[in-house]
Amino acid sequence: MGLTAEESGRLAALLETHADKLTASWTDAVAAPLRGRLTRAELLRQVQDLHRTLVEALQAGDFDLSAEAAASLRATLVEMSRSRARQGFSAAETAVTVFGLKKALFDVVDVRGADPQVLADLLALGLVIDDLGLFTFETYAKTREELIADQAEQLLELATPVVKLWEGVVAIPLVGTLDSARAQVIMERLLETLVETGSPYAIIDITGVPAVDTQVAQHILKTVVAARLMGAECIISGIRPQIAQTIVALGIEFGDIATKASLADALRHALRMIEANRKARSN
Amino acid sequence: MTTDVGPQMVTIAADEDVVRVRQLVRIVAVGAKLSLVDQTKLVTAASELARNTLVYGGGGGAEVTVVDSGRRTGIRIVFADDGPGIADLDLALTDGYTTGGGLGLGLSGARRLVDEFEIDTAAGRGTRITITKWAR
Numbered sequence: 001m002g003l004t005a006e007e008s009g010r011l012a013a014l015l016e017t018h019a020d021k022l023t024a025s026w027t028d029a030v031a032a033p034l035r036g037r038l039t040r041a042e043l044l045r046q047v048q049d050l051h052r053t054l055v056e057a058l059q060a061g062d063f064d065l066s067a068e069a070a071a072s073l074r075a076t077l078v079e080m081s082r083s084r085a086r087q088g089f090s091a092a093e094t095a096v097t098v099f100g101l102k103k104a105l106f107d108v109v110d111v112r113g114a115d116p117q118v119l120a121d122l123l124a125l126g127l128v129i130d131d132l133g134l135f136t137f138e139t140y141a142k143t144r145e146e147l148i149a150d151q152a153e154q155l156l157e158l159a160t161p162v163v164k165l166w167e168g169v170v171a172i173p174l175v176g177t178l179d180s181a182r183a184q185v186i187m188e189r190l191l192e193t194l195v196e197t198g199s200p201y202a203i204i205d206i207t208g209v210p211a212v213d214t215q216v217a218q219h220i221l222k223t224v225v226a227a228r229l230m231g232a233e234c235i236i237s238g239i240r241p242q243i244a245q246t247i248v249a250l251g252i253e254f255g256d257i258a259t260k261a262s263l264a265d266a267l268r269h270a271l272r273m274i275e276a277n278r279k280a281r282s283n
Numbered sequence: 284m285t286t287d288v289g290p291q292m293v294t295i296a297a298d299e300d301v302v303r304v305r306q307l308v309r310i311v312a313v314g315a316k317l318s319l320v321d322q323t324k325l326v327t328a329a330s331e332l333a334r335n336t337l338v339y340g341g342g343g344g345a346e347v348t349v350v351d352s353g354r355r356t357g358i359r360i361v362f363a364d365d366g367p368g369i370a371d372l373d374l375a376l377t378d379g380y381t382t383g384g385g386l387g388l389g390l391s392g393a394r395r396l397v398d399e400f401e402i403d404t405a406a407g408r409g410t411r412i413t414i415t416k417w418a419r
Binding site: 177179180210211212213214215217218241242243245246249250251252 | 298302305309319320322323324326327330331334378385386388389391392393395396
């Protein structure tokens with residue numbers, strides 16, 4: 001939305017003339033839906049910042065939100081929507097900070113008695129405010145997406161603990177969706193732990209994996225092969241009946257890899273193997 | 284009655300969408316009272332085909348519908364993409380054949396996991412796969 005230099009100038013003057021009344025009424029409009037979660041003083045400061053940067057952008061002539069002159073206005077909007085998004089406010093509660101200006105204009109400017117020129121200017125300003133609102137909304141959505149991506153990354157870290165079950169036996173309980181990124185993290189963790197603990201046995205428990213498709217199976221198989229290269233043997237546990245039937249129908253073969261129904265069975269199997277090795281050595 | 288469940292669309296454009304397809308199919312399968320084994324089979328088949336749509340078809344969409352044959356309820360899923368299509372279908376349906384570094388079991392395995400499997404494709408024409416699983 002572009003404005004002519006004249007329109008911009010008149011609007012800047014209009015906003016300037018009623019500055020105090022406008023920001024007061026604007027703050028009221030913003031404060032109502034937020035119900036006291038931000039203090040009035042804080043909101044007033046934000047609104048004054050927005051008012052000041054908007055006036056400056058308008059005074060620079062032919063207003064355009066993407067222009068150089070509107071840089072500080074954009075920065076203010078970005079800062080406001082980012083902090084709202086991070087504090088957990090909804091999109092509507094964020095957008096109202098911008099749209100509150102419309103309500104303030106209605107309160108402050110005497111629309112009924114105004115001449116057509118003022119009305120036309122107000123309409124143009126309405127479009128500008130819509131633009132600011134859209135820009136705010138976009139920033140808000142982007143911030144939320146960043147938050148979600150951050151959390152996904154944190155989950156990735158959290159969801160893959162390798163635990164030592166017994167002397168010589170480590171286990172990695174897999175929970176949830178096993179995509180390529182997670183499979184990579186899991187493989188690295190497992191191999192590192194094998195080295196650290198010097199364990200000859202690793203149990204991969206898939207009780208918490210809702211569906212084992214060919215990609216998941218391939219990731220598991222690769223992990224097993226990598227562990228074998230390091231001299232460790234893997235046991236896959238937690239294969240529930242429906243998963244077993246699905247694996248058979250898909251045609252996936254686990255070859256000579258030991259698989260067990262439960263983690264307890266897998267541990268028993270590993271301990272038996274360790275015992276057998278110990279006996280073989282002592283004979 | 285489950286006939287009132289209309290088709291639900293999922294766009295497949297990224298890895299997360301494969302997960303979304305899987306979640307949607309599981310919810311619909313539970314709603315249609317498929318057994319746990321059949322749920323798992325259908326979800327797995329959907330996962331394979333959704334990934335194929337993404338990896339080989341370059342993205343597309345999945346449409347999940349609850350169908351009613353009068354005697355029994357089932358779930359029908361249509362995967363469609365505008366990708367390069369499959370030139371040699373027999374070869375693509377061979378166990379262990381892959382052009383993408385996978386296990387080569389996705390397409391053939393998915394066919395074994397469902398009750399009905401239709402594929403409409405040709406080189407340069409995209410691919411459209413329809414699968415149906417009936418509740419027992």
